[in-house]
Amino acid sequence: MEEEVQLIKKMRENDRAIRDNFAKLRKEHPDQYVAVDNGIVLASADNLQLLKKQIEEKKLKLATLLIEYIPKKGVVVLY
Amino acid sequence: MKIPLDFDKEEMRVTVIASVKLKGHPALPAPFVVDTGSPVTFIDEFYSSKVRVLTKNLTYDHDALMGGTRIGMYKAEIDDLSFLNDKEDLFRINCKMFVSKTEWTRKGKTYTPTSIMGIDLLYENGFRLVLDLAKNQAFMEKT
Numbered sequence: 001m002e003e004e005v006q007l008i009k010k011m012r013e014n015d016r017a018i019r020d021n022f023a024k025l026r027k028e029h030p031d032q033y034v035a036v037d038n039g040i041v042l043a044s045a046d047n048l049q050l051l052k053k054q055i056e057e058k059k060l061k062l063a064t065l066l067i068e069y070i071p072k073k074g075v076v077v078l079y
Numbered sequence: 080m081k082i083p084l085d086f087d088k089e090e091m092r093v094t095v096i097a098s099v100k101l102k103g104h105p106a107l108p109a110p111f112v113v114d115t116g117s118p119v120t121f122i123d124e125f126y127s128s129k130v131r132v133l134t135k136n137l138t139y140d141h142d143a144l145m146g147g148t149r150i151g152m153y154k155a156e157i158d159d160l161s162f163l164n165d166k167e168d169l170f171r172i173n174c175k176m177f178v179s180k181t182e183w184t185r186k187g188k189t190y191t192p193t194s195i196m197g198i199d200l201l202y203e204n205g206f207r208l209v210l211d212l213a214k215n216q217a218f219m220e221k222t
Contacts (some may be wrong), residue, residue: 001169004098004106008163011108012096015085022089033192048125048192062129064108069191077191078146079092079112 007064014039014066022070030072037065081165084113084217086210093210093217095162095196098169099176102156104130109194115208117197119143121152121177125192134180143179152177160200165218174200 017039018025025034025041033051035043042060045051048067055065071077084095093113098106099122109126121143124134137153144150157176164170179194201208206219 004108004161005163005167005169007106007108008096008098008161008169009167011110012085012163015094015096015110019085019087019089052125063105065129066110067125067192077090079114079116079193079195 010064011066014064018066018068025070026073029070031070031075033067033069035060035065035067037061080170080221082162082170082206082219083165084210084219086212086215086217095219097196098161099127100158100161101127101130101132101176102158104132106161111194111196113208114195115198117143117145117195118199119152119177120174120195120197120200121150121179122155122194123192124178124180126194127155127178132178134178137178140177151180153180162219172200172204174203 014036018036029044032044032046033048034041035051035055043051043054043058045054084093086093095111095113096108097111098108100106107126107130109122134153137155140152140154142149143152155176155178159171160174161169161171205222207222208219210217
């Protein structure tokens, strides 16, 4: 149970890191997918297939890796 | 008992991190967008693939249409979904869960690997959704 709590907290930190640095991410990775852990962008690519390949090649730890699409300025993502 | 939600002022959306325990697989934390426009709750396959749960091994259930994109929904067997409450304790609920496989509508176009927490989860678990964004308050509350 404690492990699950830590996983959620870690993922939440990664999510907040993206939010806090969104303007910077938009400048550096517009229209790209990024993989973030420990608050750091560990991989980035123009599409998810390439991102997945990078994740595998770099052998990134998956559990708390956060994947996010960074829209370029002027683009809004609807859900 | 409250479950805090995150209000993202940059992208203007409300999200929550939940731990998804799919049957026979380890717990998987995933970010969910809280979407009152969605009747279903689902986790994106890009996330479920982290624990090797792929839609090709699940039973197709129905299609959902989201912003012009057709999304295949596949039934997932789930033990539970867990959140951190306002005391940072784990709070578990039972719910229906689908795994989504997004169908490309236009070649080379973008889809976002988004997991959605829909109205179904709120309704079936007796949650009250509170969004008082002027006061930076966003949470679900068990009634």
